[in-house]
Amino acid sequence: MRKLMIAASLVALAVQAPAQAQDAALHAAVAADYRANLAGLFDHFHQNPELSGREVNTSARMAQELRALGYEVTTGVGGTGVVAILRNGPGPTVMLRADMDGLPLEERSGVPNPSHVRQTDMAGVEQPVMHACGHDVHITAMVGTARQLAARRARWHGTLMLIVQPAEETVSGARAMLADGLYTRFPKPDFAVAFHVMAQLAAGQIDIADTNVASSSDMVTIQVRGVGTHGAFPHLGIDPVLIASQIVVSLQSMVGRTISPLQPAVISVGSIHGGVKSNIIPEEVNLALTVRADTPEVRRQLLDGIDRVARGTAIAMGVPENRLPVVTRSATETTPATINDPATAQRVRAAIRGQLGADRVVQQPRQGMGAEDFAYFVTPESGVRGVYFNVGGTPADQVATAPSHHSPIFRITPEPAVTAGVEAMVTAAEALLQRR
Numbered sequence: 001m002r003k004l005m006i007a008a009s010l011v012a013l014a015v016q017a018p019a020q021a022q023d024a025a026l027h028a029a030v031a032a033d034y035r036a037n038l039a040g041l042f043d044h045f046h047q048n049p050e051l052s053g054r055e056v057n058t059s060a061r062m063a064q065e066l067r068a069l070g071y072e073v074t075t076g077v078g079g080t081g082v083v084a085i086l087r088n089g090p091g092p093t094v095m096l097r098a099d100m101d102g103l104p105l106e107e108r109s110g111v112p113n114p115s116h117v118r119q120t121d122m123a124g125v126e127q128p129v130m131h132a133c134g135h136d137v138h139i140t141a142m143v144g145t146a147r148q149l150a151a152r153r154a155r156w157h158g159t160l161m162l163i164v165q166p167a168e169e170t171v172s173g174a175r176a177m178l179a180d181g182l183y184t185r186f187p188k189p190d191f192a193v194a195f196h197v198m199a200q201l202a203a204g205q206i207d208i209a210d211t212n213v214a215s216s217s218d219m220v221t222i223q224v225r226g227v228g229t230h231g232a233f234p235h236l237g238i239d240p241v242l243i244a245s246q247i248v249v250s251l252q253s254m255v256g257r258t259i260s261p262l263q264p265a266v267i268s269v270g271s272i273h274g275g276v277k278s279n280i281i282p283e284e285v286n287l288a289l290t291v292r293a294d295t296p297e298v299r300r301q302l303l304d305g306i307d308r309v310a311r312g313t314a315i316a317m318g319v320p321e322n323r324l325p326v327v328t329r330s331a332t333e334t335t336p337a338t339i340n341d342p343a344t345a346q347r348v349r350a351a352i353r354g355q356l357g358a359d360r361v362v363q364q365p366r367q368g369m370g371a372e373d374f375a376y377f378v379t380p381e382s383g384v385r386g387v388y389f390n391v392g393g394t395p396a397d398q399v400a401t402a403p404s405h406h407s408p409i410f411r412i413t414p415e416p417a418v419t420a421g422v423e424a425m426v427t428a429a430e431a432l433l434q435r436r
Helices: 002-047 056-068 135-151 173-179 240-258 296-316 342-356 373-378 396-401 414-432
Strands: 072-077 081-088 093-099 118-120 126-128 158-165 191-202 206-208 212-214 216-225 265-274 284-293 326-335 385-394
Touching: 002 056, 002 135, 002 342, 002 414, 056 072, 056 081, 056 135, 056 158, 081 135, 081 173, 093 135, 093 373, 093 414, 135 158, 135 191, 135 414, 158 173, 173 373, 191 373, 191 396, 191 414, 206 342, 212 385, 216 240, 216 296, 240 265, 240 284, 240 296, 265 296, 284 296, 296 326, 326 373, 342 385, 342 414, 373 385, 385 396, 385 414
Parallel strands: 093 158, 093 191, 191 385
Antiparallel strands: 072 081, 081 158, 118 126, 206 385, 216 284, 216 326, 265 284
């Protein structure tokens, strides 16, 4: 019996040794690729960001990089989107996604390679542009992932589908690509995987949740209408500034008193505009809100409640029926919650833990209610099983003071973020791209 046990152990070691060598080879290959190619590519993308829907040069460069690696590349999908296909025999189809748009911010991050770009947005307004959410990390890592998976075809079987998505920041690019035939013109994926670099996570760590990853998001505007008058004679008009102010306060009361305290919910008023002079009570004030929830039920409660509060507050302030507030929910800046498929998340987590080590794979409580239009690729109706995870981008001793995403001082330490993203995405893809 002892001889049999020793023999079995030797066989197990013999089987494990090539896998361990291959895992070490992946780590070494990614590190070498960063030094030779990806570091320069990241600098290029960081210094040349483009706004949502205007990612013409970024799209062209990504198409060029992927085509050079032997992928079948299609451009112009959903506007500026790119789809790259690599077929490798029978097996499942796995889609890997990276978003590529920047934000209308003037960079003050202090990094040595800042953006000085200005660009005209979709509304015709010239804006400064910055990669203030790390999408430069995502697309750089996509190229690195594409290179490693092309070189490692002996380790996986099936169809690899890479998509470079526009307009994530306006949560409209995913729907645009789907509307342009992403799941009909190209192989429909069995699995979809993506990651987001996180400033509030130690560089090189991977955070994979089993279920909810991001909240739903809805952009809502409220046109508050009153009756204008002289500021010294307020009784002769109806003050929309006062009504708007009461609506803002009442909306927060609604979250605290009509939504279960065990359910996440946020209504934030990000914009108030009205009036032109201190002694003129205006006719109109406009509010712009973002609304976040983790379930369809709470989402509906919030949206219905906004209508009720706006209308009720105006009626209480004496606004006539023909001047009641107009509440509009954006048809484009909207997305459901992003929810991982639990079984697939566990499968991907086990694979990444095996590659990177258990100490680098974590499950942290969510720190906010950010939204992500990756949700459209993995809706229950689609049948596509999705996994979305976070990759750390800040040195561990700086996480507590790291600037927020969407800030002009946002910054990422690129090398550990990009290389961890590539290793994790390659490992996830190989774990899912196995013969049925």
